[in-house]
Amino acid sequence: GIQVEQSPPDLILQEGANSTLRCNFSDSVNNLQWFHQNPWGQLINLFYIPSGTKQNGRLSATTVATERYSLLYISSSQTTDSGVYFCAVELLRSNTGKLIFGQGTTLQVKP
């Protein structure tokens, strides 16, 4: 089956630093989403980005579908950015809402 690999698995930053999270996937996809899991467990949508580049405030994401990877950029990190970031993909032609999740990147931002 499709493999979704996220790196790094853990990341510790000082407040104000920038970071890049990576997601590699092994097959063609028609859906790619980035989530931030809050301390209560809810997955908060960050980006729906099967291809191209999007920006939302201090966060931006780029997906290069032909090369099967996506990047999530966090600039000027804040302590509230701490948590687990997940990349999830849906196989091309699946059309059934089945997302395959990576194992996540755990981010800790220190004041």
Added chain:
Amino acid sequence: KAGVTQTPRYLIKTRGQQVTLSCSPISGHRSVSWYQQTPGQGLQFLFEYFSETQRNKGNFPGRFSGRQFSNSRSEMNVSTLELGDSALYLCASSLQDGTGELFFGEGSRLTVL
């Protein structure tokens, strides 16, 4: 616009019991999918429903079942609970027929003793 609502948020059961979890999707969304999250296995797909039909099922035993009603609300049931069923169960809804952006609820945290 209300988000995805899951009930109950927390529950404790004992081995051998059964449990039913409920999910109300975002208004207008017709696709509902369920995921299980555990520390060891991460987030895994359980099943997906669209227009009351199960279109896809993950690699889980038959003790895990679900259904969707005509108003798109969904329930999942786990029978004969095992300790390993302790997990966060997340429901997601989507506007389109399974493709497109998924929105998740806050989850139901199940503890099996």
